[in-house]
Each structure stands twice: as C-alpha cells, then as structure tokens.
Amino acid sequence: MTQRVLVFGGNGFVGSNIISSLSETEYEPVSINRSQIDFSDPEQSSAITNLLRDDDIVVLAAAKAPAKDLDMLIYNICMMNNLVEGMRKKSLKYILNISSDAVYGDPDGKIDETSEMSPLNPHGIMHCMREKMLEQRIDLPIGHLRSTLIYGPGDPHNGYGPNSFIRLAMEGKDITLFGNGEELRDHIHVSDVARIAVGMIDNKIDEPINAVTGAVVSFREIAEAVVEEVPGVVKIKSRHRTGPMPHNGYRAFNNSKLLRLLEDVKFTDLREYIRRLVRENA
Structure with a gap:
C-alpha cells in the first residue's frame, strides 16, 4: 500500500x-x-x-x-x-x-x-x-x-531579501537597503x-x-546581483538604521549534520536563480 x-x-x-x-x-x-x-x-x-x-x-x-x-x-x-x-x-x-x-x-x-x-x-x-x-x-x-x-517563487511575505529585491527591480523600482546592506545571512x-x-x-x-546552505551573502551583494540582471535603470539606496543591526550583522551555520545525514542534498545557487528568474520574466 x-x-x-x-x-x-x-x-x-x-x-x-x-x-x-x-x-x-x-x-x-x-x-x-x-x-x-x-x-x-x-x-x-x-x-x-x-x-x-x-x-x-x-x-x-x-x-x-x-x-x-x-x-x-x-x-x-x-x-x-x-x-x-x-x-x-x-x-x-x-x-x-x-x-x-x-x-x-x-x-x-x-x-x-x-x-x-x-x-x-x-x-x-x-x-x-x-x-x-x-x-x-x-x-x-x-x-x-x-x-x-x-526564498523562491510563491513567497507570500515579500520579505526583505531576494524575493522583494527581484519584484522591486522587475517593476522598475529602486531597492532600498537598511544601512549598507552589509549583514551576512544564509x-x-x-x-x-x-x-x-x-x-x-x-x-x-x-x-x-x-x-541551511552553510554559506553567507550580504543583502548588498544580492541587490547588486539583481540590478545587474534587470534591464533599465534601478538604483540601490540606503536607509539609515533606527536600531541595532539584526544578529550583529552575522548569522552563519555549520551544516555538517545535514550533509552527513542526507548525503545527496544539493543547493540552488542564489545568483543563478536570480539570473534565471529575471530572464524568464523579462
């Protein structure tokens, strides 16, 4: 059965x-x-x-x-x-x-x-x-x-990061980062x-x-990757922080347990995903 x-x-x-x-x-x-x-x-x-x-x-x-x-x-x-x-x-x-x-x-x-x-x-x-x-x-x-x-298609939250950056750029709107977008996240x-x-x-x-992928990338790097792929003039702007940087600007993971228990796991390349999604919707 x-x-x-x-x-x-x-x-x-x-x-x-x-x-x-x-x-x-x-x-x-x-x-x-x-x-x-x-x-x-x-x-x-x-x-x-x-x-x-x-x-x-x-x-x-x-x-x-x-x-x-x-x-x-x-x-x-x-x-x-x-x-x-x-x-x-x-x-x-x-x-x-x-x-x-x-x-x-x-x-x-x-x-x-x-x-x-x-x-x-x-x-x-x-x-x-x-x-x-x-x-x-x-x-x-x-x-x-x-x-x-x-991140990925169908995200209902439009949270700060790849999903919202791509949507803004595809609409011809500027991307606004908190501070310099220097936080490193997985x-x-x-x-x-x-x-x-x-x-x-x-x-x-x-x-x-x-x-987790075990790799970190800054929000600025993500925004720059999006802007590089989107035709037209989209700028990256900064917004002054009104509070402390989340997680002290760094939240990285050791994914050795995941890789040990699930040896065949593979991860989508974030930059390749941005490139593919933008071109599919151009």
Whole structure:
C-alpha cells in the first residue's frame, strides 16, 4: 500500500513545495489546509483525528507566520495544541515539524543543531514552544526541520531579501537597503527545503536538522546581483538604521549534520536563480 503523507498547511509557501516534492516520489501526499479545517478551533481536534489513519506520516507546515506579536504567538500555539490533540489518538509512523532557525539566539561563531535554543523574538518563541509541545505530549518519532531565510517563487511575505529585491527591480523600482546592506545571512531556496523534508521523511530522522546552505551573502551583494540582471535603470539606496543591526550583522551555520545525514542534498545557487528568474520574466 502506498504510504500516505498528510501535510497540514499544504497550500502554504513551504507546504505546497513539500507536496510537489512528495508527488515526485512513491508517497501519496494529502494536502490539508485551513479552508477544510480551522486548526485554531479546539472543537476541531476530533475532525483532525478523523482525517488520520494509523501508520500515516504527518508534516506540520501550518502556521501564521512570521509571528510578530503576542496575539500571533498565541494563535500559533493554540493551533499546535489542537493538532497535537488530534494526532495523539492515532499511532502515526512519523511526524515532521516545520520549524525555524529563529529558535536559536546569537551565539559566537556558526550555529549548529547543538546551539542553545534561545529565541529572540515572538516568532522564535512560537517555534520553540511548538517543538516542546510535540516532544512532551507525543511519544512518536518526531523530526524538526529548522530552516533559515527561505526564498523562491510563491513567497507570500515579500520579505526583505531576494524575493522583494527581484519584484522591486522587475517593476522598475529602486531597492532600498537598511544601512549598507552589509549583514551576512544564509539563504535557502524553498525547493531545497522541500527536498530536505522528503529526505527526513525517507529516513525518519527524529531529531532537529537545520535547513541551511552553510554559506553567507550580504543583502548588498544580492541587490547588486539583481540590478545587474534587470534591464533599465534601478538604483540601490540606503536607509539609515533606527536600531541595532539584526544578529550583529552575522548569522552563519555549520551544516555538517545535514550533509552527513542526507548525503545527496544539493543547493540552488542564489545568483543563478536570480539570473534565471529575471530572464524568464523579462
């Protein structure tokens, strides 16, 4: 019998890409989204249970993100509580929780899976709490995929970085950087995150894995790569910072655990992605 994989949040940015990657395998992906069930409604936990079968694999990609304030944090915790209550009544084969690198603080040097969980904002606190809720209340194999900054087509957030820079340039608008755009960050393509998720499912990895490339690039370098590819006159401007530089301007990762456990993982080249996307939409 084909192995079912239920993806809660299967129509979201990450969830839909996981569905797509699963569709290229022998798994039977099933997308569950909030148009079918209100995950935040406590009365819907029995409906969640009824969707599940013993021996199903579940991917938890449903979240209202990024969680920017206390109300959003509480909403996401209530959602996870209802999902946990629904899942506890079934003997599932494996659970993959889509988390975030925001669970970590700002340690000296590179971050890896042994770094202290010390979230700095509501989004990180939310993901940290959701991980702990799963681990403490469900006695099943659970993996946590902690992704860094994600880029790629279909991003609903238009966050500062590759996605918004490309959209601005394609509209003929200038790109404005915070300060000089000197922060060094790791960026990973959403399809790479999806393939890592499938790899974790294949191997039933029941521990945290950071979905990171292990390389860093500055926001200015990204903006310059975009401007170089976009025809017309698009300028890079700077905006004076009103607060401290996030993460002290440097957030890098050691991805040796990922490469050891998933030897075949490959990463999309950010500059090549920019070049291809711009030319496809020219």
